[in-house]
Amino acid sequence: MSxxxxxxxxxxxxxxxxxxxxxxxxxDLVVDRGEVVGVAGESGCGKSTLASTVLRLQPASATVTGTVLVDGEDVLTMRWADLRALRWAGASIVFQGALHSLNAVRRVGQQIAEPIRLHEPSVSDAEVDRRVGELLEEVGLPVSRARAYPHQLSGGQRQRVMIAMALACRPALIIADEPTTALDVMVQAQVLDVLSALVRERGVGMLLISHDLSVLADMSDRIAVMYGGRVVEQGRADQLFTDPLHPYTTALGASFPRVGDPAARYAPAGLAGDPPDPRELPPGCSFHPRCPLASEECTRAEPVLELKRPDRSVACVKVPVTGGAR
Structure with missing residues (x-):
């Protein structure tokens, strides 16, 4: 995979x-073509900031350091003309609030067509209309919905329009920031099916941000768990929540009740306390005030994210290196 x-x-x-x-x-994070990389964590852990950085969408109050390479080009040092060309055509974002992201006084077909007209000005009106119809059908909407205004569509339909807009210029990378948060379970499943099909059929890469572990486990090839602005565990999705290594990953998995398990129903294993204020991070490991395994050693220095198992990186001094990781 590239x-x-x-x-x-x-x-x-x-x-x-x-x-x-x-x-x-x-x-540090990598997304390959045809791969879905999920990012998990509680609210405030930095997931959405991470997503917006891919296309340099931070406000002027943000200071960004490091490197963000999209198809080999550094977004953080890119000229504005090149950045505008990258947005939509090279990489696009599906935001979580479709009703707030769509223009209320323009028909959705016009909004899907706009990035095509901007990035491909030589395309005829007839060709634009044809592509808008194809995009709507690809996300499971009839072509007739192109004439609808956002308020005339359901939440799931609006989210599908957002996905169609993100695909309008055939990008190779899609960033999906909580794409199903406001949807009911049935509509959520439909939208996730659409996203899964797009990755499978188009071979695009996807960075999927979600607080819903079931969504990430079902959709992702690899998952990065964030806490206090850092990645604390990263590995294959089929391993991360069946055999978690970092105590925070373990707590996240245990916080979801198991269907048919009376013990989980009457005594859900939630995580006590709240994530730290980023302005006042505790010394050492930022998770140690909530960690059941914490000791004095955990307060000395922030643990480095390192390979503890094959294909599994963990930032925790309590997790030994085994299984030929080095």
Whole structure:
């Protein structure tokens, strides 16, 4: 598989009235063509900031360091003309709030057509209309919905329109930031089926951001778990939640009740406490105040994300290196 996205030593800090807020800290991540890489973690762990950095969408208050390579080109040092060409055509984003992302006073067909007209000005009106119809059908909507306004569509239909817009210029990389958060379970399953088919049939790469572990486990090839702005565990999806190594990954998996298990129903194993304030991170491992395995050793220095098992990186001093990882 060819590499589409590479993040190296990526850090994002926001300037606020209360002082610097380090939202993302020293993240390394790779997405290959035809691969779905999921990012998990509680609210505030830096997932959405990570997603927006791929196309340099941070506000002016953000300071970004490190490297973000999309198809070999560094987004952070790219000229504005090249960045505009990359957006939509090279990589695109599906945001979580479709109703807020769509223009309320324009028909959805016009909004799907807009990136095509901007990036491919030589395409005829008839060809644009044909491609809009194909995109709608590809995401499971009738062509007639092109004339609808966003308020005339259901939540699931609006989300499908957002996916159609993201695919309009045939990008190789899609960033999906909580694409099913506001949807009911049945519609969520339909939207996820659409995304899965797109990766499988088009061979695109996808960075999937979600707090829903079941979605990530079902969709992803690999998963990165974030806490306190850092990746604390990374590995294959089929291993990460069946055999978690980092105590935080274990707690995330245990927080979901198991259907048919009375013990889980009446005594859900949630995680006590809240994630740390990024402005006031505890010394050492940022998870140690909530960690059941924490000891004095965990307060001395922040653990390095390192290979602990084949294909499994973990940032925890309590997890030994075994299984020929080195």
């Amino acid at each position: 590499e589409l996205l590479r993040m190296e030593s990526l850090s994002v800090t926001y300037r606020t009235e209360e002082g610097p807020l380090p939202a993302v800290r020293d993240v």
